[in-house]
Amino acid sequence: MRSALFLIALVAVVVVVQAGVSSQPGGAAAAQPATAIQTLDANITQTVVVRLRYGMDILDALKAAVAQRGIKNAVIISGVGSLTRYRVHVVDNTTFPPKEAFPEADGPQDLLNVNGYVMDGRVHAHVTFANQEKAMGGHLEPGTKVFTFAIITLGVLDDKTSLAGFDSWQ
Numbered sequence: 810m811r812s813a814l815f816l817i818a819l820v821a822v823v824v825v826v827q828a829g830v831s832s833q834p835g836g837a838a839a840a841q842p843a844t845a846i847q848t849l850d851a852n853i854t855q856t857v858v859v860r861l862r863y864g865m866d867i868l869d870a871l872k873a874a875v876a877q878r879g880i881k882n883a884v885i886i887s888g889v890g891s892l893t894r895y896r897v898h899v900v901d902n903t904t905f906p907p908k909e910a911f912p913e914a915d916g917p918q919d920l921l922n923v924n925g926y927v928m929d930g931r932v933h934a935h936v937t938f939a940n941q942e943k944a945m946g947g948h949l950e951p952g953t954k955v956f957t958f959a960i961i962t963l964g965v966l967d968d969k970t971s972l973a974g975f976d977s978w979q
Contacts, residue, residue, distance in 0.1 A: 847975070853884065853964040861959040868949050869922070871932045871961065880927055882966040885934055888923025890959030891936055897947030903976070909976060913952060916940065922948070923961050928972040 859874045861867060873884070896913035918938040925934035935951065937946035966972075 810812075818831055831938045837895060849970065851882075851970040852967045854874060855965040856886075857883075857963040857964065859961045861961070863895075863955055863957065865955045866951055867936070867953045867955060867959055867961075868932065868951050870955075871934060871949075874881065874894075875927050876931060878965075880963065880965055881930055881968070881971050883927040883962065884964040884966065884969050885923055885925040885932075886962040886964050887928070888920065888936070888959060888961035890920040890963050891956040892918040892920055892959075893956045894939055894952060894953060894954045895936070895945075896950040897945070898950055899947040900921030905978070911926060912945070912947065913950075917956065920959055922946075923959075925949075926975070927963065928976060931974050 852854070856877055857874070861869065861870050871885075874880075894913070894915045895918055896911065898909045898911045900907050901910040902908045918940050919934065920938050921944065922937040923934055924930070927933070932949075934949040935948050936945060939945070939974060
């Protein structure tokens with residue numbers, strides 16, 4: 810097992826070096842074309858756990874929690890629960906500019922995961938959910954409603970970290 814992990818780590822290092830990764834000290838990412846890899850150093854300074862109850866809109870509630878706690882940048886580490894309805898957007902083509910579709914439906918779903926980022930106070934979250942027939946996911950949109958509960962964990966990043974532009978395809 811250790812040798813497999815070492816091999817994976819070594820391959821990752823080689824790929825990163827070959828890709829010409831650059832990073833400036835102190836967390837400031839170097840300006841790069843959209844195709845280049847960007848990295849930055851960041852520290853999680855606090856963990857915030859958000860619990861949502863029946864009927865709450867997940868995106869609206871996450872936005873409210875971020876504003877209430879004054880969170881500027883964070884990693885959405887995980888989330889679980891159940892849903893009565895979902896609305897997401899997904900990529901609907903493979904050419905630029907990207908186009909989006911907005912699948913939505915009512916009915917019971919298990920919320921398998923919530924992940925993403927808070928970037929300069931803006932929530933960029935993705936969800937994965939499933940029913941008895943299929944699993945789906947996408948970019949969280951307003952209209953995704955909690956059934957029994959939802960618990961979402963945020964890792965708040967240090968004040969010097971900026972994620973500006975990290976979610977831009979340009």
